[in-house]
Amino acid sequence: MSALRKPVSVLVVIYNEHNEFLLLQRADDKHFWQSVTGGVDPGETPITTAYRELKEETGIDAAALGITIHSHNKTNQYTIRPQWRHRYEPGVTINTEHVFSIQVPSGISVVLAEDEHTDFIWLNKTHACERVWSPSNRQEIELIGV
Template sequence: MKIPISVLVVIYKSNRDVLLIERADRPGFWQSVTGSLDTLNEDLAFAAAREVFEETGIAVDRLPKDALQNMQHHIEYEIYPEWRFRYAPGVTRNIEHWFALEVPDSTPITLTPREHVAYEWLPYEEAAKKCFSPSNGEAILKFLAAN
């Protein structure tokens, strides 16, 4: 069963283009890297780095030390009914912690086909509009419009 605590990682380049990935289980649903903690005591930054590597092939530990930034923001949202089977019975809400990751412009992306089928780099305003989750768009704008 999934733990209802997750991370969202906005990955961006120096020109402020943002990486979006398309879900394999929901064609047309574009998002940033997301994922649940593996254990209740898993460090949030570790979970963020793990999910980034699993979903994009980007090794955060090979980037500058300050590349991964905890945005010090979290939200609580209702889990879509069609995805609740992944959680313990009765779990309907998730707490999501936001991170941002700056990567070099030439960073290669290697998707995990069972999770994501396509990716694209978009100017941050376009990326925010394309996200299927309004809170994902909000995370992009909160970080990149302020920086």
């Protein structure tokens, strides 16, 4: 059995110069579209996690490309979905999410982590906000470019 997670994660909103947002479809729920997310591993900082998760989930290696992931210096808290609570210590129901964003060139190659996501789509802000499942993810997309 793998170690239980800390209830600390990152959200990385990815967009391009045309204000199109990259959303990923979760493998475990075809109705759940999201930006890149992931748990902060022991010994990692949230920014390190953001770079790692971006590369793992999309194949986009921001460090190698010389593209900076920007911290919003903000956290959101949300209730962990019941089907995911077994990943945490008993009784843990709230996660703290550190918010980041990155602007990538349009046409950048996306290679999904097949065990986590089955599809991806680039959408304008309005359609991305309509499609994304998480209220905190929606809120952060809405704030980009404001």
